[in-house]
Amino acid sequence: MHYNKYMTYNTRQKNSITELISEQSQEFSVKDIYNELIRRGEDLGLTTIYRVVDELTEAGKLRKNVSADGAVRYQYLADCNHLGHCYLKCQHCGRLKHADCHLVRQLTDHVRDEHGFQADEKQIIINGTCERCINEN
Numbered sequence: 001m002h003y004n005k006y007m008t009y010n011t012r013q014k015n016s017i018t019e020l021i022s023e024q025s026q027e028f029s030v031k032d033i034y035n036e037l038i039r040r041g042e043d044l045g046l047t048t049i050y051r052v053v054d055e056l057t058e059a060g061k062l063r064k065n066v067s068a069d070g071a072v073r074y075q076y077l078a079d080c081n082h083l084g085h086c087y088l089k090c091q092h093c094g095r096l097k098h099a100d101c102h103l104v105r106q107l108t109d110h111v112r113d114e115h116g117f118q119a120d121e122k123q124i125i126i127n128g129t130c131e132r133c134i135n136e137n
Contacts, residue, residue, distance in 0.1 A: 018052065020036055021076050028073060030050055031046075034049055062077065085099060087125045105121070108121050108124075
């Protein structure tokens with residue numbers, strides 16, 4: 001076992017869950033992760049998955065989304081240690097894309113200077129429609 005900044009220790013199960021979650025480019029539910037782990041031959045309980053998901057959410061690695069009907073889905077936020085980027089989320093297919101753009105920094109500077117609010121540049125998500133979904137319609 002080794003130390004990790006968002007988990008006290010790692011186990012094979014936590015590593016399997018974290019690895020699978022990091023592969024996700026779309027929103028997912030805990031049940032989605034559970035079903036995929038079972039498909040891969042992993043024998044993990046839902047409680048373990050919920051615990052890891054909660055830890056990752058608290059650490060800022062996942063964003064928790066609750067729909068109007070109460071369904072809970074998550075988005076994986078890839079590691080990024082620099083400023084001036086955001087995530088683009090397609091409301092149709094659920095894909096989450098990382099976008100580096102100098103204008104994000106200008107926007108957050110404006111929000112800070114003009115509105116007295118410090119935005120977390122590592123957590124900005126812009127919702128809309130991706131190019132693929134636009135072209136399919």
